[in-house]
Amino acid sequence: MTKRTTLLGLMGATAIAALTTGAATAQEFTLRMHQFLPAQANVPRDVLDVWADNVERDSGGRIEIERYASMALGGTPPELMDQAMDGIADIIWTVNGYTPGRFPQTEVFELPFMVSDARAASSALWTMYEEHMQEDFAGVHMLAMWVHGPGMFHTNRPIVHPSDLQGMKIRGGSRGVNDLLALVGAEAVGLPVSGVPEALSRGVIDGTTIPWEVTSALHVSELVHNHTEIEGPALYVLTFSFAMNQDTYDSLPADLQEVIDNNSGLEFSIFAGGTQADADGPARQVAVDLGNNIVTVSEADAQEWVDVVQPLYATWVEDMNGRGIDGQALIDEARQLMSDYEAAH
Numbered sequence: 001m002t003k004r005t006t007l008l009g010l011m012g013a014t015a016i017a018a019l020t021t022g023a024a025t026a027q028e029f030t031l032r033m034h035q036f037l038p039a040q041a042n043v044p045r046d047v048l049d050v051w052a053d054n055v056e057r058d059s060g061g062r063i064e065i066e067r068y069a070s071m072a073l074g075g076t077p078p079e080l081m082d083q084a085m086d087g088i089a090d091i092i093w094t095v096n097g098y099t100p101g102r103f104p105q106t107e108v109f110e111l112p113f114m115v116s117d118a119r120a121a122s123s124a125l126w127t128m129y130e131e132h133m134q135e136d137f138a139g140v141h142m143l144a145m146w147v148h149g150p151g152m153f154h155t156n157r158p159i160v161h162p163s164d165l166q167g168m169k170i171r172g173g174s175r176g177v178n179d180l181l182a183l184v185g186a187e188a189v190g191l192p193v194s195g196v197p198e199a200l201s202r203g204v205i206d207g208t209t210i211p212w213e214v215t216s217a218l219h220v221s222e223l224v225h226n227h228t229e230i231e232g233p234a235l236y237v238l239t240f241s242f243a244m245n246q247d248t249y250d251s252l253p254a255d256l257q258e259v260i261d262n263n264s265g266l267e268f269s270i271f272a273g274g275t276q277a278d279a280d281g282p283a284r285q286v287a288v289d290l291g292n293n294i295v296t297v298s299e300a301d302a303q304e305w306v307d308v309v310q311p312l313y314a315t316w317v318e319d320m321n322g323r324g325i326d327g328q329a330l331i332d333e334a335r336q337l338m339s340d341y342e343a344a345h
Contacts, residue, residue, distance in 0.1 A: 028062045029252060031244075034089035036077040036194050039069035041217035042279040047272045048093055048242070051143070051263055058259045063252075065091070070194065077192040081241065085139035090248045096239045097174025098192060104323055105133050106239040108330040109147055110176035111316060112309040113233040113302075117342060122146035122273030124337035125239060126266050128330075140243035143264040148211045149277030150234035151177070152227065154220050155207030159228040160295055162308045171196055171208040173238050179312055180236065181209075193218065200224060209236065212280035212287075221287040232299035242272070 033052060037044055044067070052065040071077065073089055080094035081102075096103045097110060106125065108114070115121040125145045134142070153159045155168065166185035172178040178188035189205050193214060199205045200223040207224060215221050242264075249257060287294060297305070313331070320327030 027064050029256065030064045030066060031090040031248065032066050032068060032073065033091040033093075034068045034071070034073045034080065034083060035093040036071055036080065036192060037069060037214070038217055039067065041069075042213055042283075043093070043272075043276060044069055046275050046279065051242075051268065054263045055259055058263065059256055063256060063259070077194065081137075081140070081243065084243050084245050087245050087247060089245070091143070091242070091244045093240060093242045095173060095193075096241055097176070100175035100178075100190075103133075103136050103239075103241075104320060104325060105136060105330060106145070107174070107176055107316065108327075108334045109239050110174050110236055111331070112176070112180050112236050112312060113306050114331075114334070115147060115150075115237045115338070116233045117338065118147050118149050118237070118273040118277035119270050119345070120338040120341040121237065121334075122269045123266065123341045124334050126269040127337055128333060137241070137243065139246055140241075141246050141249035141260075142241065142243050143260070144242040144269040144272055146240050146242075146269045146273035146276070147237040148240070148273070149213055149237070149280040150229065151209050151211050151236040151238065152229045153207055153209060153235075154215065154224050155226045155228070156224050157206070158226045158293060158295055159207075160297065162305055168206040169204070171199065171205050173209060174236075176312070176316070177209050177236050177238075179315070180309055183312065184308060196220065197223060211237075211276075212283040213276055214283070216283045216286055221283075221290055221292055225290070225292045226295065227284075227287055227292060228295040228297065230297045230299075230302045230305065232302055235305070240272075 033048065035044060035048060039045070049067065052067060055063055056065060075083060077094060078098040080092040081099065083089045084092040096106045105128070109121050109125055125147060129142060129145050159165060162184040165181065169187045169189050170181050171191045172181050172188045173193060178190065181188040191199060193210060196208045196210070197218050200208065200220065208220065210220070249260065252260065317327035320330065
């Protein structure tokens with residue numbers, strides 16, 4: 001009887017151990033993903049959550065990704081990259097330009113009228129990251145890099161010509177955008193995109209530069225009623241980093257690292273940039289339905305803008321050269337890679 005009881009006890013312990021092992025296998029790693037927009041905004045919903053869902057699925061449930069929106073883990077948007085490097089968050093999505101000058105090579109895509117297609121630019125950005133930008137991002141395992149669709153003006157009065165911006169306070173999202181604003185006589189206000197609604201509603205700024213896509217989540221079309229879009233190459237775009245703490249990545253077994261890598265990289269970068277650009281149309285329609293004033297500057301008339309901002313190219317190249325980086329070579333490389341992508345697609 002004693003032997004039978006002992007045997008049953010051992011069998012029970014074995015069963016419990018098996019169940020416990022199964023539970024551990026089902027969820028071995030919990031990763032915290034942190035970003036600055038509301039959870040319902042286009043990028044979190046249609047890009048970041050897609051990546052996270054795919055990783056959870058492909059890992060067989062061994063990876064769980066907790067999603068923290070609107071800086072729920074604390075800090076400010078410019079601190080996100082450091083949060084990833086320091087392990088405060090395991091995964092972050094951020095705007096490189098939130099820390100001006102820190103990632104200088106990415107700025108080549110933020111030059112005015114540099115980018116015509118978000119997918120082409122996202123492809124080129126990832127390619128250039130892999131070739132010669134990795135040292136700039138030491139401490140993170142980069143998951144993807146991309147750009148948004150055409151940046152434009154959303155203002156409290158109509159903007160048609162560069163001179164119309166004279167004296168206006170405009171939010172800019174990067175060093176390049178702020179330089180552009182200063183050049184045309186506007187006062188550039190540095191502000192993360194999440195702060196735009198309050199700044200507009202309080203009259204702290206007269207307008208903002210963002211793509212159509214994010215206006216819906218921020219209710220911009222309800223706060224200002226003039227929008228200026230420019231046909232042809234984009235007035236500007238911003239570059240994004242989607243990055244993982246390097247130690248967290250290194251702690252994963254090889255098969256789970258493979259899951260991460262298979263869902264990241266070039267193709268995901270192109271998907272992310274394209275998805276963000278594709279969301280411009282529905283957001284624009286919101287402004288149309290509200291009866292807002294949409295100024296469309298033709299590509300021919302945009303030459304006035306192109307001519308005004310040309311000095312920014314020489315200034316940027318000189319700045320890069322001063323950092324030991326061949327700025328003109330970056331411009332030429334980015335243009336060639338974007339051209340190659342567009343020709344192939």
